[in-house]
Amino acid sequence: xxxxxxxxxxxxxxxxxxxxxxxxxxxxxxxxxxxxxxxxxxxxxxxxxxxxxxxxxxxxxxxxxxxxxxxxxxxxxxxxxxxxxxxxxxxxxxxxxxxxxxxxxxxxxxxxxxxxxxxxxxxxxxxxxxxxxxxxxxxxxxxxxxxxxxxxxxxxxxxxxxxxxxxxxxxxxxxxxxxxx
Numbered sequence: 001x002x003x004x005x006x007x008x009x010x011x012x013x014x015x016x017x018x019x020x021x022x023x024x025x026x027x028x029x030x031x032x033x034x035x036x037x038x039x040x041x042x043x044x045x046x047x048x049x050x051x052x053x054x055x056x057x058x059x060x061x062x063x064x065x066x067x068x069x070x071x072x073x074x075x076x077x078x079x080x081x082x083x084x085x086x087x088x089x090x091x092x093x094x095x096x097x098x099x100x101x102x103x104x105x106x107x108x109x110x111x112x113x114x115x116x117x118x119x120x121x122x123x124x125x126x127x128x129x130x131x132x133x134x135x136x137x138x139x140x141x142x143x144x145x146x147x148x149x150x151x152x153x154x155x156x157x158x159x160x161x162x163x164x165x166x167x168x169x170x171x172x173x174x175x176x177x178x179x180x181x
Contacts, residue, residue, distance in 0.1 A: 013145055013161055013178065018168045021149065021157040023051040029069070029145045031180065037133035038113075039180075041086075043069040043147065045124040053150040054124060055089040063087045064148050065156075069126050072144035072176055075137050082106060082135050083171070086128045088117040101171050108134050143178040146170040 015027040024047035032040040045052075054067050063085040064070065074081035083095040092112045097103030111134040117126040132138045146160040164172035 015145060015147060015159040015161055016163065018158040018160070018163050021047075023048045023151060024149055024157060024159075027147050027149070027159045031143070031145075031178070033180070034129070037131055037138055039130045039132055040127065041069070041071060041130065041145075042127045043086075043125065043145075045147065045149065046122060049119055049121055049124055051152055052124070053152050053154075054119060055087050055091075058089055058091050059087065060091075061093065063091060063093050065150075066148070067124075067150045068148050069128075070144075070146045070148070070170060071130070072146070072170060073130075073132075073135060073137060074142045074176060076140045076142045076179065081171075081176070082137075084112065084128075084130060086112075086115050086126055088119065088124060088126055090115050090117070092128065097171070100173075110134055139181060141178075141180040142173075142176040143180055144170060144175040145178065146175065 010030050010032050013029045026046045028044050030042045034040045069086045071084050079099040081097050085093045092115050094106040094111055096106040113129045115128045149157040158168035160175050161177045162175050164174040
């Protein structure tokens with residue numbers, strides 16, 4: 001895993017919980033434009049990992065109902081966007097939306113080239129590589145970074161760079177706060 005040990009790897013983005021979560025101290029993310037059409041992502045969750053339910057085997061669809069890391073990507077000024085979910089078990093899922101929550105699954109086996117994770121009792125790390133050319137976007141991007149954390153008792157905690165008013169909603173454009181040229 002190269003991203004976890006790379007120095008000078010873009011700014012550190014600190015995600016905020018929608019509501020307090022005692023088991024998690026911090027969730028951070030980094031982005032790296034490895035090539036014009038490849039975006040590398042690295043997420044780090046710090047806390048009491050023993051209190052969390054971390055998928056270690058493939059669970060099938062609905063990754064967002066379990067511990068996963070997410071990225072939302074749109075061209076600046078466009079209504080359309082894509083959502084990608086990454087499970088610590090190595091699974092990933094993608095969705096394409098024409099407008100707010102108006103869309104469905106995006107099937108492209110070449111879109112994500114790698115998802116890897118590692119964990120210990122205090123930290124869960126995940127890295128993924130996304131081929132932006134497969135999304136049809138490469139410049140002037142608005143990005144939202146988020147995470148869903150599942151507790152052993154089944155509770156869910158929602159983390160994002162910024163939360164819209166009301167219930168957790170990573171699809172809301174107020175959460176797309178990273179601009180990438």
